[in-house]
Amino acid sequence: MLTGCWDAVEINDLSLVQGVGIDFVEDEKFPLQVTLGLMTPLSSAAESQSSSPFEVTTVKETGDSIATAIQKARINTGNELFWGNNDSLIISGAVAEKGILGIIDYFARFPEAVLRQKVFLTSKRAEDLLNISSSHGKKVPDLLQSFTRLEPGLASNLLELLGMINDVGETALIPYIDLFEANDKDIVLSFSGIGVLKKGALKAVIPQKQHDELLWLRGELNSSVVYIPNPQKEKEGFSLHVYSVESTLKPEIKNGQWIMTVEIINHAEFYQNETYLKTISYQEKETFQTMARNEMQKRFAELIQYAQQDIKLDIFQYAEEFYNHYPKEFKNVEDQWEDVFQNMDIRVEQKWIIERTGLMNETSFPPERGE
Template identity: 25%
Template structure:
């Protein structure tokens, strides 16, 4: 059977067309995009929002700064980093205005951080998260922070040890003073907790510190604890001391944390935490009382003994360990009191634990969970063991002379 020539011509044309479609026909050049490394969101007058982005510009000779254009803040530039802003009635509107003033297309694929100004956080930023999840399709591991002042001011900080602020915040989250709270964690808490309760790291720069005793390097961000969210709004915060208590309760205290306990006047001992484990056990007794048992077990190495205590004497070693146990319990009890009595916010995960163990009782208490959480008594026990004394066993002033 002979195939008609017209079919052969059509087949050849189709093969040629397919061949022309191969390769990076839809590629976007790096010089055509503005790579966003971080975003800041601030509350403005008349219920408007300011979107600020930290942009990496691959071309060092790019002079686009957006300065002098109506509605944009004056850009702040350090080498190939540009911070630019736009104000709108919503996040979508602000994003649209910002895009119109930049010749490059905004690219969110490398965004690592969202920083919310305190005023915006107190208003509530669920609408902003909705935009980022729908339009931007943000990565679930993008970290979220709240800053004491304006997000735009925090983003303008140029750290000395890191390439940009967003990288500095990411590295700081790995230290013992803070934790990572990403978009995935926040969305899980919004969905799973009865009253949308969760925490977000609280940051500031030395520029907003007014006390002279706190003068620090203005080009470095600092953590000042955690912010507390309830029903989508920031309702308060925990300072660094209370945050450590929160970490003990929620099993988030980090190894390498240094603890110092007072033995007597002008006498202290310090340990370096090497291991820690906290366990929460929910209980409802026969009388219907809701209780929580908190068991904390931790170990540490002695790193300084500025006291007359002798590590080599078992009784005195026990006394040192008792000091740290009492100190940790006091810190935990203080944090519990503030979280329960002042903020009435279950950021500790009590609802999740009771729901798993007592589903029927929890379902009945769910509509008024704040009041139930307020009445839960927590029984705390701490077991602290010092494993190593360091290079010296005895206190240096008590070492006998040869």
Template identity: 30%
Template sequence: MKKRLALVLWLCCACLGGCWDRVEINDVALVTAVAMDFVSDRAVELSVQVFVPRSLSGGDGGANEAMTLIRSAEGVNIADAMSKVQLKIPRKVFWGHCKVYIYGQELARHGLEEYIDYYARHPEPRNRAFMYVSKGKASELLKIMPPLERYSAEVVRKLSELEVGLAVTLLDLQKMFANPTNAAALPMIDMMKPPKKERPQATNPYLFGTAVFKNGKMIGALSDRTTQGVLWLRDEVSSTTVTIKIKDERGFVSLNPIREKTKLTPLIENGKWKMLVDIETEGDIVQNGTKLTLNTPEQIARAEEGMREDIQTRIRLALSQVQKEFKADIVNFGREFHRKYPKEFAAVRENWDQVFSELEVETKIKAFIRRPGLISVPGGLPEAEVQTN
């Protein structure tokens, strides 16, 4: 009996993994951001931003010590370049904390499909990490020392989490490249002009538009205003301000949409392809630069009409570029047709760019103003000049 018990205990001990393959935190280099730049048709430059733990406690350099360090290397692909970067870092590189991946614009124009596989295949990179295209060289954005956040990756990540523009994760980008429409979009970032010439790196990165891709290659860019139209069509408007002009009135009125819903309804009638776009939004007035009180049904109706016209203008601007100029379906029309008309879509799949550029888009916008704010008359305006009707 004792021998059997000893045998069972031995077998149990043999099955325990223990800590033989442990990696101490002091032996790990935490990557906070990654930048990739084009070198040649056979080489890419990989730059990693690594967090410096001792900077939190002052280190040897005190309060002025950098929070991160940058290491770069060239290779025929990301895996090759990464193996060379590891030679320059005395700790094991760990990708699990990296939430920011930046592609240089030149690399984006040559194509990104080849550079997605490494992050999708490797077990450490996060699928929820945010992806960007930089206006210039991507590695330069890693060197920024922002005055508000600890390092540049924090600034970029928080901008995406605020949803003030297009936000695309690694998982989103994989789905876009696998989409039969062969179109994708990534937010673009650039550096603000530094306030002091002697400190060129003491500045902030910022979002300034959208990079449009077809077949994995960047073919153009959209402005901030056009991007807002794309967000309305994609049902991704979260944090924005709509500034409108009320007909026959001087000044502007600004509103914050608090709820928004976009519904896409594809139709094929008599061989004609058509997309119905129904948008319903509710907003609050945050600034009134007119002489109207905006607290009567008539005045509210005029403001709601201005809001509808502004959204319509943004959508038309977006469709003019993505549908007519780029012929790139980044507004997910193809996905909706594929769901409702799978056989018909399969028949035009190879020619979807042309079908997308020619299909009719009909928009119906319902805009409602729910709250005019804490005051009933324009602030700072003499009562005699206020229009109550």
């Protein structure tokens, strides 16, 4: 007796989920709206007239929970939903401010969900991001897949987000993305900041310009490109490609003072020199390294002040480091960790090694008059 594929589903009866958007709607009974970006196989006749064998559509439904809204959307499509291709979960900022723990719990428990799907926040409606075609000729779910491959740094997937939420500091970071109109016709997807969540609720948004400094102080930066202005001469500066970063976090408790020392060794090369200094000179290279160290020290201090005094949140996840090194002491202050973090002495020790000058050793700038 041959059973065959008794539970098989024909591909024409499937809709492939490419992205999920979560929004609020003005409905007291069904306040949550779920928008699904779907790819549905075309019929043979329709496929012959199209350049793609799939039709990209969106389906939206409301419900009193994520589970009920998605179930209603599945019935609305008339097809079985295949979640194996889903690569993006987009949550509006309004939803995140109320809390996303229930949303994350659903996708973590849902047996068909993909834990590698990327999680994003947006100040727009998530529905709009899934509806609008980009200037690249792709729907936003497809563009997000390219975006997460090209954009370095924080691109939390669902599994990583679960880890951050369950860390002792209960602070999670999620990339903020938005759509911007480049001109009358083109719409561009852009990384606009980093959402900071405490116990699952959005509390602050770190500006995009501090993205690399944040990763540096978390010990997670791999590479970067930085512009260093010359403090001695206006409109002069140089750009460095930091191609290797060695970071070490050293927590310490001394005489009741909680201290975090961040040791950073940056290996860099010149990308651009808009100064009159020569990159090949040993003495002037020391000057370049000193300027880079001083400028980045200032930027680190600004971010530390922002975290400790303005938003008062441990965005660097130092709680986990202290818990691992001083578990007993951390347990005694766990409930007052925010106060401990605000008074923590955060020290940044940098070493810059500029090893490469690029293809040209000399400066393109002519010598200053009088030299």
